[in-house]
Ligand SMILES: Nc1ncnc2c1ncn2[C@@H]1O[C@H](COP(=O)(O)OP(=O)(O)OP(=O)(O)O)[C@@H](O)[C@H]1O
């Protein structure tokens with residue numbers, strides 16, 4: 001018997017929740033006596049568009065009673081799926097920390113084959129006997145597939161067939177933009193290989209076109225003038241705006257910030273996009289502000305409120321889940337300055353104690369970005385951003401204790417600038 005499952009009907013859109021931002025969970029199931037489940041999908045939900053490109057996880061929750069013998073998932077031939085599995089006892093629904101690629105699995109992963117390609121999970125009856133023995137645990141297997149942008153990510157799953165089963169099966173398709181990206185990158189050594197691509201987004205995000213048009217007007221390698229360029233970095237509310245304003249007055253300097261004013265109108269739009277798209281926007285902001293730095297530093301000293309180090313530190317901290325120790329090791333390429341980006345003369349990192357930062361945040365009371373909310377709620381994230389800042393190289397960040405009064409912080413910074421830039 002064939003059954004068409006109206007799985008959209010059962011789609012549970014679970015995006016932007018505090019627990020798991022941008023997670024989409026789609027669920028469908030078949031009842032005990034349905035022998036065959038054949039789901040043909042075309043996902044008309046436009047809100048999916050901004051979830052991609054991403055990876056889809058197909059997670060199978062299998063009960064010990066399930067006599068499933070074979071599953072087949074059709075996907076484009078070029079996509080190489082990855083898999084992992086774990087027992088129910090280890091399962092934590094909100095965080096699919098899948099085991100490393102290649103760990104022993106009761107499943108066999110078929111290689112992609114010609115034509116439309118076939119990739120999937122096959123289980124032998126012996127495996128199932130081991131897995132599903134009476135009273136045995138229930139298992140969760142997960143298959144991760146790179147998806148194509150837009151709704152086409154669902155064409156990957158054009159046909160999902162479970163050819164023969166007589167029991168209950170519960171399948172959930174979970175789209176997790178960053179958790180999975182992180183997992184895949186870590187396990188496939190593709191570290192940060194493609195995070196800064198914005199061009200693929202133009203059909204999804206019309207603003208991307210306007211931003212890209214601006215890039216086309218940029219000279220490739222703008223040169224710095226003779227005046228010093230000083231960047232002020234730090235977590236939110238560490239006093240960057242306050243001190244950069246004072247430095248501007250004290251040094252008769254030009255004050256710039258990243259992202260620059262010419263793209264700030266689109267900042268809100270991109271802040272709401274998936275991480276890699278938002279990052280692309282911020283990365284681009286640096287290249288645009290570099291042009292302003294090049295021009296301004298011919299005329300006077302330049303102070304920059306955030307630059308590349310912010311983009312990198314926040315991106316790294318967002319990508320890496322778990323402990324500070326999970327950050328890429330010191331001297332890793334993610335901490336290096338991009339070769340084609342104008343370098344500043346001095347980068348100062350303002351640090352304050354967490355208690356003082358909270359006091360300042362409260363005193364300020366502005367609308368918060370997602371990162372700011374994350375920083376407030378998540379001390380681990382804060383630690384990772386700060387640690388990533390400290391690992392940046394060439395130029396490195398020079399740390400400034402910004403706990404003292406505004407006047408004292410300014411005095412310290414002026415002295416550092418004098419020492420560093422007067423030659
Ligand atoms: N040295 C200081 N002592 C006490 N309060 C300070 C000091 N420096 C700044 N503040 C106050 O702390 C709050 C945050 O400062 P500020 O806006 O300059 O931080 P910021 O690093 O620019 O924040 P964001 O990155 O979020 O824009 C403000 O209310 C500011 O007046």
Ligand SMILES: Cc1cn([C@H]2C[C@H](O)[C@@H](COP(=O)(O)O)O2)c(=O)[nH]c1=O
Nearest residue numbers: 236258259282306310311314369371372
């Ligand atoms: C420049 C830049 C900023 N962000 C994030 C980090 C902060 O939490 C917010 C707010 O920054 P602002 O100082 O108040 O303008 O934006 C980022 O993630 N990447 C960047 O390059």
